[in-house]
Amino acid sequence: MIHALFETPSAYRPTAAEMAAPVPRVEAVLFDFSNTIFQMIDLETWLRRVGGACDRGAMLEEAGAVAEISRQLLDAFRLPAVAALxxxxxxxxxxxxxxxRGWWGHVDFLRGVEEMAYRELTAPDAWLPYPDTEPTLRALRARGLRIGIVSDFAWDLRVHLAHSRLEDLVDACVISCEVGREKPDPQLFLKACADLGTDPRATLMVGDNPVRDGGxxxxxxxxxxLPAEQRTGERGLAEVLRLVT
Known part of the structure; x- marks a missing residue:
């Protein structure tokens, strides 16, 4: 459900006393979801799942098939009409x-099976945590910190948390599709703080986009x-523990 109004203010205005006081210790950590604590399965795995679901798997066995699909995806993404969508x-x-659908319709392998491709994109096991996600969340929890997620995401990402059995480590989720706003809109961050019951000045946001998350x-x-890079190993989340010491 999209909420047009929130009880939290649209901007943070510290009082003179707050500005003069020492910076408070971090009591809560907010994480971006995609490419910060979770990532989508790799392209070839996704394509093979799509191929298996629509009987196009044999097409992927041709030499250079995955590379050609990747090229078509990149080329299509640059089209003005696709970019606008x-x-x-x-x-x-x-x-x-x-x-x-507007993007995948330009890709030979995906054209006509967009709905199956979408189901594979949103499947609970299509998004997986980085190796250092769970250890970092558990370490933060052990230190008594509250944990939230603030994400620009188009469906309920809690299904992926549940699949990886991490839902009990997250106290609040603020998702763009549920509130009708995208980062860096301050309402998302402030709503997360309100949901966690923490002062914004005692809250740390961790993400990979300096504009959206840095907002x-x-x-x-x-x-x-974090560096905006596609990682296959640890994401570098252990550094967060040093910042909240």
Whole structure:
């Protein structure tokens, strides 16, 4: 459900006393979801799942098939009409589905099976945590910190948390498709703080996008931005533990 209004303010305005006081210790950590604590399965695995679901698996056995599909995906993404569809796609499931269909329709392997491809994209096991996600969340929990997720995502990411048995380590989720806003809108960060019952000044936002996730600093939070890179090993989340010591 999209909520048009929140009880939290639209901007953070510290009092003179707060500005003069020492910076409070971190009491809560907010994480971006995609490419911060979870990542989608690799392209070839996804394509093979799609191929298996629609009887196109044999097409992937041809030499260079996956590389050609990757090329078509990149080329299609650059088309002005396709790029326009991506704007605001995480504001609702409907907009995201339309954006994906408009993109995949330009790719030979995916054309005509977009709905099956979408089901494989959103399957509970299509998004997996980085190796250092669970250890970091458990270490934060052991230190008594509250944990939240603030994500531009087009469906309920809790299904992926549940699949990986991490849902009990997250106290609150603020998802763009549920609130009708995208980062860096301050409402998302402030709503997460309100849901956790923590002061924005005592909250750390961790993400991989300096504009969207770094926008948390405009409403009083601290931010830690990870390198924007596709990782197959640990994400580097252990550094967060040093920041909350």
């Amino acid at each position: 991506q704007e605001g796609r995480d504001l609702s499931p409907e907009r995201h589905r339309l954006a994906m 948390a600093t405009a409403c009083g939070l601290r931010a830690y931005i």
